[in-house]
Every structure is written in C-alpha cells, then in structure tokens.
Amino acid sequence: MSHSIKVALAFVGLLVGAGFASGQETIQYFLSFGYWGFAGTIVAGLAIVVVGTILFQQGSYYLADDHSAVFTSVSRPIVAGFMDIATMFTLFSIGFVMVAGAGSNLEQQFGFPTWVGAVIMTLALIASGFLDVDKLTGVISAITPLLIIAVIGALMVTIVNMPSDFGALNELSLQNSSAAGVGNSWFLSALNYAALCILVGVSMILVIAGSELNPGKAGLGGLIGGIVFAIMLVILAFVIFANMEGVFGADLPLLKVFDNMHPAVGVAISLIIYLMIYNTAVGMFYGMARRLSASKPQRFRPIYFTVVLIGFALSFIGFADLLSWVYPVIGYLGMAVIVVMVYAWATHRDEIKEETQRRERLTALAGQALDPGEDDLTSTQRAEVEKLATSSHIDDNELWHTVQEGVAADLDADSECDFELTDAPALDPSSEHYDGAPSPSSGSTIAWEAYDSIYGSESPESPESPEKKG
Structure with a gap:
C-alpha cells in the first residue's frame, strides 16, 4: 500500500503545477462559465481518475523506461509516432510555461523581476538532473501534501467567511475569459482540461509506473491519485469562486486568495506554489530527456540540461499569455492520445490481469529465494x-x-x-x-x-x- 500512496502523491504532484497550482487554469477552464464550471470540475475529475488508473497499469505492465516504449506496443507505428510527437510537444511547452509561472509567482508576491523566479527555478531543475527516477518520485511525493494542506486550509477559511451574494460572484466569474478554442461549452472545456492534464503527465506517469513491478499496485496508485486530484479541483474551484472579488484579474489567483487572508500566509503559500510548479516542470523536462536519450542513456544529462536552458529562454513570453493558447492545443492532442490508450487497455485488460498475477507469484518466489x-x-x-x-x-x-x-x-x-x-x-x-x-x-x-x-x-x-x- 505504501508504494501505491507514493505513486498517488507523485501523480497529483505532476498535475497540480500545470493543472491548478496558480488558479489561473481553474478560472479559464471552469469558472469563466459561472455555476456550470462546477459541473465541469466533476466531469474533468472523473475522466482523470479513469484514465490515470489505466495509464499507470499500462506503464507497469510494459515496465516502461520512457513513453515511446508503451506507445509502440499499443498502436501502429504511425499512431505511435503521432502520440510521441504530441507528448514531446506537450512536455516541452508545459516545461517552459512552468518556468514562466515561477517568474510570475515571485513577481506577484515579492515584486521581483520575472527573470529572478525563472533563474531560481532553472537552477533547481538543473540540480534535479542528477536524481534517478525513484529519488525524483520521492521528491515530488514529499512536496505534494503541502499544497493539499494549503487548499484545505483555504476551504476552511472560506467557509468561515462565506460570501452572502453568490449571484454577484457568478456574474463576475462570467466576465473572465475562457481558454481559447473551447467555444462556449463548459463540457468541452472540462474534457479539454482533463485531456490536457493527462497529456501533461503521461510521460512521467508511464516512467514512474514502469518502476513499479505490479500493475495492480500501480493502478491503485493512479486511482487514489486521481481521486485526490479530482477532490482538490472541486475544492479549488469553490475557493476561488467564493473569493472572486478579490482575485479578479490576477495572474495567480490562488496565491491572491491567500495573500488577501494575511501577507504572511501569502508568503508561505507562494513558496508552496513555487514548489508545485517545480514538480510539474521537472516532470516535463525529465520525461522529455528520458525519451530523447532512450537509445543512448549516457546522454541523458546533457540532453536534459539543454532542454531546461531552452525552456528558460522561452519562458519570457509571459505566463498568462502562454497558458491561454498553449493549454487548449495540448488538450485536443490529449483527447486523441486518450482514445488510443483507453482502447488499448480495454482490448488487453485480461492480459494485464494475468501478468499481475504472474508477477505476484514471481515476487513470492523471489522473496523465498533471497x-x-x-x-x-x-x-x-x-x-x-x-x-x-x-x-x-x-x-x-x-x-x-x-x-x-x-x-x-x-x-x-x-x-x-x-x-x-x-x-x-x-x-x-x-x-x-x-x-x-x-x-x-x-x-x-x-x-x-x-x-x-x-x-x-x-x-x-x-x-x-x-x-x-x-
């Protein structure tokens, strides 16, 4: 069970940086539709639970070292090639969006120039290149509970100071701009968001799951992580909605929520959000470098350091602008990848079950032998x-x-x-x-x-x- 919990926390950690650590994503994808946005959070959460569980089982089943090994096993070469390109585009795009978010975080909270936060993040990412997958998973898992505690704390404070006019908040929410490319459909926006989260995490999900021998335990980790993320998403949407008057127009509305409670709280939460942004950024660049160095593992670090530095250079485009057009594109690419992966799982679920039982017996025999x-x-x-x-x-x-x-x-x-x-x-x-x-x-x-x-x-x-x- 401890392995599953570790996997679950890593799963949540991979998604929250890109998915909602800033709060900007929650506004664009959900709260811009007012009350209907809450229905969207439920739809997106359920989709992430189901698909996340499936991906973790598949990564473990194939003992994946990188995502391409799984893609080529579950689909034809041309489809696998498309999914590989879509994933690589996502890893790199989200990577430099996260570096930009790190700059915006410290700028909003401390007034630092955006390059300061970006440089600090880049140095942390470079240092992470010296960690193996297990150690990196441990780091991501250790950071994740901090944001969970923070969001639950924000919920409690919000409930105590419950706003009286939800109708006015709904009208204000509707004035926010929706993510580009989702039209005026809260349902399409929810599916796009879920697909975005899955494609953001798919590479490291498969790599992390590949280090877990038992597909059943890996799938359980994905299930638990998906449920935690879904609950957090609904809570976050409520917290930001209830505090809409104080966060309207902010680049990082979640940070603004805490800052409005008390400046000292804002400082602490800004650091937690910064760490969550790191979680996602390191997952993106690490997964990309693992893929690019698959045929020559000894070149992993030079490739990793190179993509991190390129991501740093591109991060100066600006966080909110990047998020508004990069995320929807990734969401639609993610929908295609999800269809392929879910179909592959559905047609091979019996083989996955048999392999799980096979490995459980081998584990018992290995335990006796050693x-x-x-x-x-x-x-x-x-x-x-x-x-x-x-x-x-x-x-x-x-x-x-x-x-x-x-x-x-x-x-x-x-x-x-x-x-x-x-x-x-x-x-x-x-x-x-x-x-x-x-x-x-x-x-x-x-x-x-x-x-x-x-x-x-x-x-x-x-x-x-x-x-x-x-």
Whole structure:
C-alpha cells in the first residue's frame, strides 16, 4: 500500500503545477462559465481518475523506461509516432510555461523581476538532473501534501467567511475569459482540461509506473491519485469562486486568495506554489530527456540540461499569455492520445490481469529465494519461475532479475529481515558493480548459476534436501 500512496502523491504532484497550482487554469477552464464550471470540475475529475488508473497499469505492465516504449506496443507505428510527437510537444511547452509561472509567482508576491523566479527555478531543475527516477518520485511525493494542506486550509477559511451574494460572484466569474478554442461549452472545456492534464503527465506517469513491478499496485496508485486530484479541483474551484472579488484579474489567483487572508500566509503559500510548479516542470523536462536519450542513456544529462536552458529562454513570453493558447492545443492532442490508450487497455485488460498475477507469484518466489530465513528454491520451484517468466511478454531473464531487484530492496528495508543489499550488488542498480540481468547459459531460460551465490545455494538441483539459508 505504501508504494501505491507514493505513486498517488507523485501523480497529483505532476498535475497540480500545470493543472491548478496558480488558479489561473481553474478560472479559464471552469469558472469563466459561472455555476456550470462546477459541473465541469466533476466531469474533468472523473475522466482523470479513469484514465490515470489505466495509464499507470499500462506503464507497469510494459515496465516502461520512457513513453515511446508503451506507445509502440499499443498502436501502429504511425499512431505511435503521432502520440510521441504530441507528448514531446506537450512536455516541452508545459516545461517552459512552468518556468514562466515561477517568474510570475515571485513577481506577484515579492515584486521581483520575472527573470529572478525563472533563474531560481532553472537552477533547481538543473540540480534535479542528477536524481534517478525513484529519488525524483520521492521528491515530488514529499512536496505534494503541502499544497493539499494549503487548499484545505483555504476551504476552511472560506467557509468561515462565506460570501452572502453568490449571484454577484457568478456574474463576475462570467466576465473572465475562457481558454481559447473551447467555444462556449463548459463540457468541452472540462474534457479539454482533463485531456490536457493527462497529456501533461503521461510521460512521467508511464516512467514512474514502469518502476513499479505490479500493475495492480500501480493502478491503485493512479486511482487514489486521481481521486485526490479530482477532490482538490472541486475544492479549488469553490475557493476561488467564493473569493472572486478579490482575485479578479490576477495572474495567480490562488496565491491572491491567500495573500488577501494575511501577507504572511501569502508568503508561505507562494513558496508552496513555487514548489508545485517545480514538480510539474521537472516532470516535463525529465520525461522529455528520458525519451530523447532512450537509445543512448549516457546522454541523458546533457540532453536534459539543454532542454531546461531552452525552456528558460522561452519562458519570457509571459505566463498568462502562454497558458491561454498553449493549454487548449495540448488538450485536443490529449483527447486523441486518450482514445488510443483507453482502447488499448480495454482490448488487453485480461492480459494485464494475468501478468499481475504472474508477477505476484514471481515476487513470492523471489522473496523465498533471497530471504536468509527461508528455504532455498527447489528445482520444481525454479522450473515454475522459468514457466512464469516464459509466459510473460517481458524477456524471461530480464523479468526475473527485475522482480528480484524489487524484492531485494524491500527485504533490505525490512528491519526484521537479515538480508542486506550490500551483500547482493548484482541486485542493486545503484551499485558500481551492477551489470543488469546476467546472461543465461546455453539452453537455459534463467541464469541460475549467476544467482546461486546470492541465494547461498550449494545444491540447487537437489529439491529433496533443500538447505536452510543464513
């Protein structure tokens, strides 16, 4: 469950920076339609819950290292190419929109020139290039609860100071400009917003889910994260609507809400919003660099640093202007991607379920093999491992090694288990001695001889007399 919670918080963290940390998105996509905007938040929230859950399952199912690996697996080359281009355009566009938002944040709150906030954000993004996916997921997950607490706090204050004339607030809300390209339809605006959020997060969603072995747990994380985001969206819309008189015309209306409560609160919230903008920006640039360096992983950092610096240069166009035309375009691209991904999931959901059960059993067998307090695997169990691995769409030896890496990390974190990851560098991706999955000998499916020293096996082919390890 802890893995699912971590995934859920990362999911929320990826979306809130682009989705509503500033509050400007909520006004343009929802509150510009007045009361109907609240119906829009519900529609958008439900769509994000469903599609988010599906994407997390797919990323885990394919053990994705980048989004293109999943796109090419679920669609024809020309469709996969379109989705890849749409995603890359989104990652880069939202990346520099977020850097622009960072500049607007510090300008509105502290009066700094916009370049100051943009430079600080760019330096933070560059430093993040030295983190791996798991560490980056942890950073994003740790920051997310801050905004959740802040929005709930704003809701409580708003309820205590409930406005008396909602009709006047509705009339004022209708004076806001809607996002470009959605016409006068609150429903289309809601779908466009949901698709925008999904396309914004799809690359890092698939990458984060790809590090989660169990599609079921990954999907649960997506479900929980989607529900949290949907609830937050409805709350945020209400908070901004109820405070419309004080935030009308602001670049970052959510920050204005808190600033109007008390200047000290505004300062604290501006920093939280800044961190949430960072969450989305780092997800965009990181996912893009992972894709561009897929064939040459050693070039990840140079590519990452380059796209961050280009994003910084483009951020000076201006936050509100960028948001008003970039976001709707991305939303429509996202609708096409969602149709393809949902269809692929619907036609392969039975295979995903079977793979989930397969990996759960492999995890149990790996736990037995690695835990010093358990019996070694018998030859019958090793044959079961080979059968399960062969049945998977993932390479046999690669799957077993990946399962063992996950189990080894969990056992190492368990204070009641005698297993230590330092004694098994072959299963520790951060070790300088890590070489990935060992090659099996001719005619074998699994490289058992390479694992025997880790298991402490002396006679792996004698199932009748398994020896106790440890």
